[in-house]
Amino acid sequence: MYGLKGIRVVGGIPLNGEVRIQGSKNAALPLMAAALLNKGTTILYGCPKIADVFAMEEILRLLGAKTAWQKHTLEINTEFVTKTQVDEEQGRKMRSSIILLGSLLGRFGEGAVPQPGGCIIGKRPIDLHLEALKKMGAEILENQGQIFAKTTGLKGCRLKFPFVSVGATQNAVLAAVLAKGTTVLEGCSREPEVYALCDFLKKAGAKIEGAGTSRLLITGVEKLHDVEFHVPKDRIAAGTYLCASAITRGACTLLDAPVEEMGAVLEAYKKMGGQYTCNSGKLTLCSFYADRPLEHLQTQVYPGFPTDLQSVFMAVLSVAKGESKITENIFEDRFKTVSQLQAMGARIELEGNTARILPGYLKGTDVTASELRGGAALLVAGLAAQGETYVKNCSYIERGYEDICRDLSMLGAQIFKD
Numbered sequence: 001m002y003g004l005k006g007i008r009v010v011g012g013i014p015l016n017g018e019v020r021i022q023g024s025k026n027a028a029l030p031l032m033a034a035a036l037l038n039k040g041t042t043i044l045y046g047c048p049k050i051a052d053v054f055a056m057e058e059i060l061r062l063l064g065a066k067t068a069w070q071k072h073t074l075e076i077n078t079e080f081v082t083k084t085q086v087d088e089e090q091g092r093k094m095r096s097s098i099i100l101l102g103s104l105l106g107r108f109g110e111g112a113v114p115q116p117g118g119c120i121i122g123k124r125p126i127d128l129h130l131e132a133l134k135k136m137g138a139e140i141l142e143n144q145g146q147i148f149a150k151t152t153g154l155k156g157c158r159l160k161f162p163f164v165s166v167g168a169t170q171n172a173v174l175a176a177v178l179a180k181g182t183t184v185l186e187g188c189s190r191e192p193e194v195y196a197l198c199d200f201l202k203k204a205g206a207k208i209e210g211a212g213t214s215r216l217l218i219t220g221v222e223k224l225h226d227v228e229f230h231v232p233k234d235r236i237a238a239g240t241y242l243c244a245s246a247i248t249r250g251a252c253t254l255l256d257a258p259v260e261e262m263g264a265v266l267e268a269y270k271k272m273g274g275q276y277t278c279n280s281g282k283l284t285l286c287s288f289y290a291d292r293p294l295e296h297l298q299t300q301v302y303p304g305f306p307t308d309l310q311s312v313f314m315a316v317l318s319v320a321k322g323e324s325k326i327t328e329n330i331f332e333d334r335f336k337t338v339s340q341l342q343a344m345g346a347r348i349e350l351e352g353n354t355a356r357i358l359p360g361y362l363k364g365t366d367v368t369a370s371e372l373r374g375g376a377a378l379l380v381a382g383l384a385a386q387g388e389t390y391v392k393n394c395s396y397i398e399r400g401y402e403d404i405c406r407d408l409s410m411l412g413a414q415i416f417k418d
């Protein structure tokens with residue numbers, strides 16, 4: 001399955017039916033990194049089978065961990081881990097490899113990671129990560145694309161992040177859990193994936209107060225213990241399928257959707273004319289009238305509208321009955337998909353970090369994905385385009401979606417892997 005060349009979509013079919021939402025990529029990866037902190041066994045239920053998770057699994061295995069899958073349950077045993085240098089090839093494949101530094105320092109007092117990869121959606125520096133670790137007593141050396149860290153013992157500290165970073169908050173939390181004394185982190189990310197990490201660590205014996213808020217107080221403990229945990233469902237995958245319903249004016253039900261984490265997304269959907277009900281994790285969408293533009297959609301840190309759904313919503317708005325505006329406030333280079341949507345006929349004008357989307361129609365053609373969510377956005381656009389759309393470079397999509405063709409086919413889409 002991995003290394004998918006392309007995906008062909010037939011446009012114009014209103015989607016209908018039910019699909020179950022996968023486990024969250026951005027929640028699962030930090031939990032896997034956190035498993036290193038416990039010299040023992042971690043069991044993750046509902047772990048998504050996606051390329052990034054397999055890359056993280058491979059990293060853990062190369063460090064000396066034993067891993068085993070049973071359906072969507074991933075067992076990680078880190079008892080015999082002795083290596084502290086993250087494999088360069090795997091580490092460069094994704095963003096989350098950088099947070100292994102916090103875990104490695106916490107458990108072994110040293111660690112090395114390559115410059116992390118992930119989607120090229122901006123410069124994505126790691127200064128906040130390294131500053132936090134330094135403040136806890138780590139010495140850091142960057143040499144030829146590798147980051148080496150060591151410490152004679154991490155110590156609790158007081159730290160205020162100058163702006164919100166999901167990854168830097170997670171790295172600091174991972175380092176603080178086994179540090180000596182108390183760490184107070186302010187200006188933290190309140191993203192659900194940070195809450196999930198804190199929840200997991202608390203279940204493993206960590207002492208963390210303030211989970212879900214911008215101020216975390218962590219009291220270091222001697223060690224963690226074995227833990228079993230359910231990976232939360234993927235709010236971004238759910239948002240993607242909501243857009244697939246919206247753009248085809250369909251009627252879809254998303255099973256296990258993390259509705260409570262989707263406030264801003266559902267609000268935007270409602271403003272577009274979408275209707276929904278939710279009942280015990282079952283999100284029922286009626287998109288018959290989801291054709292209205294959005295005056296001004298702005299990406300924000302949680303609980304604001306997520307940047308990861310910006311391009312997917314742009315695809316939907318390109319066929320709305322009126323003009324919309326989208327401002328991207330998180331990543332400076334997250335409009336790469338615009339040129340591909342334009343190739344499909346979308347009328348989008350860019351000015352700085354704002355896109356003006358004029359009403360129009362989409363037609364099927366060959367387009368190229370250049371990052372994960374942008375790739376998903378092109379597939380969503382293809383669902384409403386006249387004729388057939390062929391999206392190339394789909395291996396990006398496999399980083400985060402377990403099987404987007406399977407899921408959209410469940411809703412009646414004619415979508416085929418190449």
Ligand SMILES: CC(=O)N[C@H]1[C@@H](OP(=O)(O)OP(=O)(O)OC[C@H]2O[C@@H](n3ccc(=O)[nH]c3=O)[C@H](O)[C@@H]2O)O[C@H](CO)[C@@H](O)[C@@H]1O
Pocket residue numbers: 025026027029095096122123124125126127128129130164165166167168191193307308330331332
């Ligand atoms: C694996 C994972 O969970 N990825 C998510 C995570 O990425 P990630 O954790 O990389 O995103 P951050 O929240 O750190 O980035 C936010 C902003 O801060 C900047 N920054 C970040 C760290 C730093 O040390 N210095 C710095 O300047 C970034 O360039 C960006 O402009 O949160 C993003 C924002 O919700 C999501 O789009 C990604 O899907």
Ligand SMILES: C=C(OP(=O)(O)O)C(=O)O
Pocket residue numbers: 025026094095096117118119121308372373400
């Ligand atoms: C940008 C994303 O992921 P990463 O941070 O792993 O590149 C994403 O999931 O949309």
